[in-house]
Amino acid sequence: MTDGNGVTPLDGHLGYWLRFVSNQVSHAFATKLAARGVTVAEWVVLRELFERDAVAPSALAERLGMTRGAISKLADRLATKELITQGPDPARLPHDRRYQTLALTLDGRALVPELSALADRNDAEFFGHLDPGERVVIEEAMKGIVRRLGLRSVPVE
Amino acid sequence: MTDGNGVTPLDGHLGYWLRFVSNQVSHAFATKLAARGVTVAEWVVLRELFERDAVAPSALAERLGMTRGAISKLADRLATKELITQGPDPARLPHDRRYQTLALTLDGRALVPELSALADRNDAEFFGHLDPGERVVIEEAMKGIVRRLGLRSVPVE
DNA sequence: GCGCGATAGTTTCCTTGTCAACCACTCAGG
DNA sequence: CCTGAGTGGTTGACAAGGAAACTATCGCGC
Numbered sequence: 003m004t005d006g007n008g009v010t011p012l013d014g015h016l017g018y019w020l021r022f023v024s025n026q027v028s029h030a031f032a033t034k035l036a037a038r039g040v041t042v043a044e045w046v047v048l049r050e051l052f053e054r055d056a057v058a059p060s061a062l063a064e065r066l067g068m069t070r071g072a073i074s075k076l077a078d079r080l081a082t083k084e085l086i087t088q089g090p091d092p093a094r095l096p097h098d099r100r101y102q103t104l105a106l107t108l109d110g111r112a113l114v115p116e117l118s119a120l121a122d123r124n125d126a127e128f129f130g131h132l133d134p135g136e137r138v139v140i141e142e143a144m145k146g147i148v149r150r151l152g153l154r155s156v157p158v159e
Numbered sequence: 160m161t162d163g164n165g166v167t168p169l170d171g172h173l174g175y176w177l178r179f180v181s182n183q184v185s186h187a188f189a190t191k192l193a194a195r196g197v198t199v200a201e202w203v204v205l206r207e208l209f210e211r212d213a214v215a216p217s218a219l220a221e222r223l224g225m226t227r228g229a230i231s232k233l234a235d236r237l238a239t240k241e242l243i244t245q246g247p248d249p250a251r252l253p254h255d256r257r258y259q260t261l262a263l264t265l266d267g268r269a270l271v272p273e274l275s276a277l278a279d280r281n282d283a284e285f286f287g288h289l290d291p292g293e294r295v296v297i298e299e300a301m302k303g304i305v306r307r308l309g310l311r312s313v314p315v316e
Numbered sequence: 317g318c319g320c321g322a323t324a325g326t327t328t329c330c331t332t333g334t335c336a337a338c339c340a341c342t343c344a345g346g
Numbered sequence: 347c348c349t350g351a352g353t354g355g356t357t358g359a360c361a362a363g364g365a366a367a368c369t370a371t372c373g374c375g376c
Contacts, residue, residue: 009275012206015282016294017184019301024181025224026308027174043362049169060324067182072363074326079362100324100371118166125172128304137173139296144176147285151183200332217354229333231356236332257341257354 023128031124038117043068044080045117048106051086052114056103077104085110180285188281195274200225201237202274205263208243209271213260234261242267 012018032042040048046066051057063073080086086104106114129137169175189199197205203223208214220230237243243261263271286294 009206009209009272010279011210012203015278016286016289016298017181017188017278017282019298019305020177020181021185023301023304024174024177026305028178031174041362046169049166052166053168058324069364070325071327071365075362102325115166121172121174122167125174128308129173131307132173132300136296136300139293140300141173141176143289143293143297144180147180148176148183150288151285198332215354226334227355228335228357232332235356259355 027124027128030127031121034120034124035117038113038120039083040113040117043072043076044085045121047073047076047080047104048085048110048114048117051104051106052111056105059102059104062104080104080110085113184281184285187284188278191277191281192274195270195277196240197270197274200229200233201242202278204230204233204237204261205242205267205271205274208261208263209268213262216259216261219261237261237267242270 028042035042035045043066047062050062050065059073059077060070062068063070066073068076077086077088081088084107086106089103089105090099090101132140185199192199192202200223204219207219207222216230216234217227219225220227223230225233234243234245238245241264243263246260246262247258289297
């Protein structure tokens, strides 16, 4: 797996191909989302809030593998777009005023299924032609890696 | 593939898993490279220059899927670290003074095999346990996607 | 009750990339 | 010639995230 120089070519690494394709997929998705005025990171947050309404910023940071600072700014952006609301945690009030809660607005909630359709389309464009066997192998391999290395989210160093 | 809401779960997309793993791989690699004071983008440039000495910035931009502006700044950084040299294109001189050429310094050239070893190790950590069959399926699927969609590099919109 | 450490969130600074305007240079047509 | 279109490279404004310092708040131990 080395060339004449004793140095592995870039594309000799599986990681190279994964990165290449993954970047393309994300980029294509970002373009689709941009038409709706949303970034990929914003989409992920919206999607997360759709599932479990009323989430604490730090919990989001944990789940999404971003820093609390990043979530803080992201939340501000989404609030400005009127897609989410920020407020004190009603479940904890009046006890702990440190906690915040993010939740979808009606607009935000209505938007998620539309964006989800874009995500489906995007995935199909890239992976739709794979035969089910291949698909399973790839998906299981990825899940296996995640499990084996105990990966949670990106920044956990 | 949809949950009760009629919305596909995030992890129902193959792209999600690819991105997840790919991010982890890159992040782990970035950490290893950081110990040598190099970023992933810089590594890719060094690796590219290692193969074909004397490359034009715009050619690099094309190959690596970055803008010319990004390469310009990246080259400055690498030059500051004395890993590459920037100069007029000797092959074209004295004809076209617009062309520039990037080339590794001796330090830069000596560094590549060391970084390559890190890349090998990183890839092995994540993918070393896959059996050869799985590996081939994944790699071929990725290459197939690249070929099928005529992908060249990220930004080609 | 008080103070001190932990914890949630915010803010500041830094890095790195894109985008778009810009400069320098070449060359082809009049 | 000289002008103008095209190309290679650089620069400046901006976006987005990470790291770390900072703020506000809480609750435990004395």
